[in-house]
Amino acid sequence: MIKLFVSDMDGTLLYNEAEPHGRGITLENREAVLKLHASGVRFMMASGRDHFYRLHLEEEFGFQVDAIGMNGCNVVIDDEVLCDHGLTLQDTIDVLKALEDAPVEVNFLGINSNGDHVFQYVDREPYDRFYQLHLEGVFKYMSDQPLSEWVKDTTKRPFNKLVGLVKSIESRDILLNFFEERFGDRFDVIYSGPENIELMPKNISKGQALLELMDLKGYKPTEVACIGDSMNDITMLQATPFSFAMRHSDDIVKESSHYVVKTVAEAIDMVLKYNRGETSGL
Missing domain, CATH: 3.30.1240.10 (Hypothetical Protein, Haloacid Dehalogenase-like Hydrolase; Chain: A; domain 2)
Structure with a gap:
């Protein structure tokens, strides 16, 4: 059963095919995230943006959001900053x-x-x-x-x-x-x-942060799904067998994932069907 769903932001959750340069969350993606949360699956952002963007998401969705910020430099769980990696x-x-x-x-x-x-x-x-x-x-x-x-x-x-x-x-x-x-x-x-x-x-990435989080919280790789669209998502996509690349991603990103989807909503729909036992796999 998938217990944690981790989503990139720009080009992924914030992607709208009808408005590629937009930065808003489509109604389809918003409703999917709310449905995911209602099912008991934990939702987490993983972004190149700073971890404070989670507060923007919390206003959008109405529930507490955990974060992998700045590509793994920060990890925030239950509003506690667990790490702070940086340059000099x-x-x-x-x-x-x-x-x-x-x-x-x-x-x-x-x-x-x-x-x-x-x-x-x-x-x-x-x-x-x-x-x-x-x-x-x-x-x-x-x-x-x-x-x-x-x-x-x-x-x-x-x-x-x-x-x-x-x-x-x-x-x-x-x-x-x-x-x-x-x-x-x-x-x-x-x-x-x-x-x-x-x-x-060096060696700080979304994937490394996700692996450390999984170890800390006791998640198995088969209990985590993630989705992204760019080079900074590759290490994260390689951390779990339930990884999704956006259809518009570069080939190198698609090759690092197990599934290719058009939207975050499509990936969430697959996760929910899997959790309900409607499919033997994604």
């Missing part, structure tokens, strides 16, 4: 130095477990778009101070991860290779969407 101040300084030679136009964003979001260029997109999301309550805090100034204050909490934001998949892949060549032995360099890369602490 020097890591950020070194990345900003390398940014001077970046082969494509990019804006870098630092995020920490306080919910601070700090861009290097506040006069370059997507700062304004993120600031609007902050005003809507999606992000806890947005600084108008550049990253290069922020890191001069050593009393500030270091960032858990750094995100490079570009304007196309082509630019993303160029930037991915650029930072992999320079920092691949120091960070995990991944992407979590078509227009961004992420610099993560």
Whole structure:
């Protein structure tokens, strides 16, 4: 029986085929999550977003939501932060130095477990778009101070991860290779969407966080289902036999999962049928 359902956010729970660049939860997905919760299955977010986004979900669904935040840097269960993995101040300084030679136009964003979001260029997109999301309550805090100034204050909490934001998949892949060549032995360099890369602490991932959570709470791999759509979801998809990739995912993501679905609602429907004994497997 599936006891825990773990969902990625952007490109997954927040994906709407009719509006690919939207960030809302469709009525179909919302009703499916509520039905899942009513059946007794625990729902958990696993996202590149900070763990405070769970509070936004709690308002949406009306129940307490656990979280794997910032790709595994934070795990929050019953409102208790169980871990806080991150980069050092020097890591950020070194990345900003390398940014001077970046082969494509990019804006870098630092995020920490306080919910601070700090861009290097506040006069370059997507700062304004993120600031609007902050005003809507999606992000806890947005600084108008550049990253290069922020890191001069050593009393500030270091960032858990750094995100490079570009304007196309082509630019993303160029930037991915650029930072992999320079920092691949120091960070995990991944992407979590078509227009961004992420610099993560080594060996910190959604999958590692999920495995640690399963061990802590006593979940068997066959009692956990998860769903995602991007490179940062692969380790999580490999952690359980009940893993789903979104249909629009890259092939490398689909190959790491056991099932491919169009929506989160479709995956939840399969899980509920399995739990009711209507199918011998998913």
